[in-house]
Structure formats: C-alpha cells, structure tokens
Amino acid sequence: MRIADQVLQNLRVAVDTLRAGKTRSALTILGVVIGVATVMSMAAIVSGISNQIVRTIEIAGPSTFYVIKVFSETPINPDRLPAHVRIRPDLARREADRIADLPEISYAGIWAQAFGRVEYNGVRTQMLTVMGADDGFTRIQGGELTDGRWFTRGELAGGAAVAVLDGDVARRVFGRERALGRTVRVGGRPMEVIGLYQPPGNIFSPPGQQIGAIIPFLLADRQFLIDRTNALWIPVKPRAGVSVAEAQEAVTIAMREMRRLRPGDRNSFDLMTQDQILDTFNKLTGVFFLVMIVLSAVALLVGGIGVMAIMMVSVTSRTREIGLRKAVGATRRDIMLQFLVEAVTLTGIGGVIGILTGLAMAQLVGVVMKIDAVAPVSMTVTAVAVSVAIGVAFGLLPAIRAARLDPIEALRYE
Numbered sequence: 001m002r003i004a005d006q007v008l009q010n011l012r013v014a015v016d017t018l019r020a021g022k023t024r025s026a027l028t029i030l031g032v033v034i035g036v037a038t039v040m041s042m043a044a045i046v047s048g049i050s051n052q053i054v055r056t057i058e059i060a061g062p063s064t065f066y067v068i069k070v071f072s073e074t075p076i077n078p079d080r081l082p083a084h085v086r087i088r089p090d091l092a093r094r095e096a097d098r099i100a101d102l103p104e105i106s107y108a109g110i111w112a113q114a115f116g117r118v119e120y121n122g123v124r125t126q127m128l129t130v131m132g133a134d135d136g137f138t139r140i141q142g143g144e145l146t147d148g149r150w151f152t153r154g155e156l157a158g159g160a161a162v163a164v165l166d167g168d169v170a171r172r173v174f175g176r177e178r179a180l181g182r183t184v185r186v187g188g189r190p191m192e193v194i195g196l197y198q199p200p201g202n203i204f205s206p207p208g209q210q211i212g213a214i215i216p217f218l219l220a221d222r223q224f225l226i227d228r229t230n231a232l233w234i235p236v237k238p239r240a241g242v243s244v245a246e247a248q249e250a251v252t253i254a255m256r257e258m259r260r261l262r263p264g265d266r267n268s269f270d271l272m273t274q275d276q277i278l279d280t281f282n283k284l285t286g287v288f289f290l291v292m293i294v295l296s297a298v299a300l301l302v303g304g305i306g307v308m309a310i311m312m313v314s315v316t317s318r319t320r321e322i323g324l325r326k327a328v329g330a331t332r333r334d335i336m337l338q339f340l341v342e343a344v345t346l347t348g349i350g351g352v353i354g355i356l357t358g359l360a361m362a363q364l365v366g367v368v369m370k371i372d373a374v375a376p377v378s379m380t381v382t383a384v385a386v387s388v389a390i391g392v393a394f395g396l397l398p399a400i401r402a403a404r405l406d407p408i409e410a411l412r413y414e
Helices: 002-020 022-060 093-100 137-141 153-158 167-174 217-223 244-258 274-317 319-327 332-369 377-403 407-412
Strands: 065-068 105-108 111-116 118-120 128-133 144-148 162-166 183-186 189-198 211-216 232-238 270-273
Touching: 022 274, 022 332, 022 377, 065 093, 065 244, 093 105, 093 217, 093 232, 093 244, 105 244, 111 217, 118 167, 128 217, 137 232, 153 217, 162 167, 162 183, 167 189, 183 211, 189 211, 211 217, 232 244, 244 270, 270 274, 274 332, 274 377, 332 377
Parallel strands: 128 211, 162 189
Antiparallel strands: 065 232, 065 270, 105 232, 111 128, 111 232, 118 183, 144 189, 162 211, 183 189
16 A cells, blocks of 8 residues: 555656646657657558458458469569569450350459549549459459449440449539439540449558549550559459369469460469468568557657656756655655656656547548558557556666665755
8 A cells, every 4th residue: 555655646746747847748748659659550550451451352252363464562663574574475355265264263354454534524533543344343343333334245345435433433523413424534535434333341442542433444455554564464253162272273274375385384474362462461561560660669769768868857956855855764765666657657648648649640541541440459558558668667767866866965955
C-alpha cells in the first residue's frame, strides 16, 4: 500500500510540474506523439490493405492462377527490359483461346491494363484504370452488372467501341442522366456505354487504380498503349474437381507446345498463383512497414532524449526541494520513484495522444483509400508499453542523479 500511495502522490506532483512548464512539457511530449502516431497509423493502414488483398484473393478463388510474361516482385521497366525478359514473346490471344479449350480449364481469357480518363460533356474523371477484358470479368474479379449487358461475341471478336463503366464513375460524369446508350470518351476514344459494373465492396483498389471502364480486349490492344511485360496476363480458372497443380501442368504443356519449346528449353512464360501474389505483397508491405518503424523509432528516440533533458533540468531546478525531502526522511528510492513517475507521466500522456492521433489518421486514410484501416490490438498494447518504457529508460538517469544528491549540498543550492 505504501508504494501505491507513493506512486499516487508522485503522480499528482508530476501533473503539477507539467502544469508549471506547459510549453516545455508540450514540446517534449510532441516527439513521443509523432513516433507513436506514426507506428499506429502505419500498422492500421498496412493491416487494412492486407485484409483487402486477402479478401480480393478469396473473391477470385484460391485455385485461380495467371499466365504472365515474367514473374517479378517489382514492376520491370518496359523501356529497359533485361535480356532474359526481352527474348520472351508477348502473350497472345490465341494462347488464351487454346488454354480455354483444355478439358481441365473452366475459364481463361486474356486481359490488359491501360489508363485513361472517362469524359462526357466536359465532365471528366482523374486518371483511372481501363481494363481490356471479356464477359468473364466478374468470374475473376467478383462484383456484378447492375444495369445493361456485357459484350457480345461479335463485339469481343471485332474489338467494338463499347464500354462497361464503373457505377460510381458513371454517376460522377453523367449525374442523374442515364448512362446506357450514351457515347462517352474513355482515354480520348469515343465508346458507347452498354453496361454498369459494381465492384465488390472489399475489392482492393489503391488510389489512382480504380477501374473506371471495362472494354473488349481487342479494342484495348489496338487503341491503348499497353505495357506487355507488366500489364498483360491470362487469368485461368480450373474446372471443379481439378487441382491447381493439375491445371498448371496442363497449361504449361499447352503453352510449351504452342511456343515450340524443346524438352530441354526453359519456359518462356511464368505462372503466378494467388499464394505468390500474397507472398509478394507481404514482402513489399513488410519492407514498407519496417521503414516506417525505423522512422517512428527515430521520432521516439528524439522524444525520449527530450524527456531526459527536461528531467535533468527539473532535477537541477528542484535541488533544494530534493534536499528538503531527504532532510525529512525521504530515501533514495523515494526520490528515484518520484522522478521516474514524472518521466513515465510525460511519455504516457504522449503515448495516449499518439495512439488517438494515429487511429484518427488511419481512419482518414482508410476513407480516402476505401480500406478498413483498423490497428491491431497487439500494436495498440505495444505502443502503450513502448511509451512507458521510454519514460522509464530515459527517466532513469535523471532519477538516479536526483537520488544521489547530497541533502546538505542540496539545501545550500541557490
């Protein structure tokens, strides 16, 4: 009970001390707030994006995989391709058709990604993703057609100038006017709107990569600039009862036959599974999160040094007070506890404000990025523990210095 009473008493003294030097205390707390807020907000954002990616993969299905030109954990500069990539042929529509005809496969198509603005009567969007695909789009991406129709076989085969717009994009450019049947410009090209698409609520869509329009692949291939190394792929879905390994083997054999590769030749294409996508993403976000942790650790270190500096000043300015306390019976432990509690109070307040600020920042970013950014409970507990630990670690030296003061010398201090 005595220790608990001492802690409460020292806590009241600490609060009074903070009130006496508001500006100095606020500046000291600020470093802790910045560090903790950075950790909390980054943890929430990374967690939210990870959850979105996982849910998006669940939409496509764990068995879906992709035929790509080359697998790389980071995009390759299409203007400076490495030699081993440059010698590989681009994916072709006939290869997608051949894969789709395999008995092990229920769906295969060739898709491409381009970018452009959607414009109607002077109203235009920011730069959005334009997908060159087919009527099997929702089988991979999920979502639904809320109005109109998908492409006919003739439109797909001829690359007709038709488009299925994202519902939100259509409302943005058309307002209350009905979009179906209207001519809209997508990437500067006139196209007839034949349908409206509503993506699933948990589809991962980073800023600037919202799917604005879906058009026939052949139209995208002919009229848009496509990065054939990074933005051209064949999504493949095995038939029910066929394992991913069996489907991949069948696709590999078909692709090698079409490209006339000999038994000893290496594949001139790559297959990418959902697990590889998730693993690559985790590596990228892991590096990003590590950088953020290091940056926030620097801020926490600065905050900790500030705490130590202010406590050193506090010890000096309260030398006579320490002498009086020792003269009336306070022990070294009592003095040390007093200053440790003050240091922990400083960092504790900074930690709480930092957590609240970080959560608010994460919510704001979550609204902008349309992700569910919620900080893990473990990270919240860790942030609190770290802020308290900083108070203890950086408050220890001033506390020891205060505890070692000679009471007679302290009483003589002016």
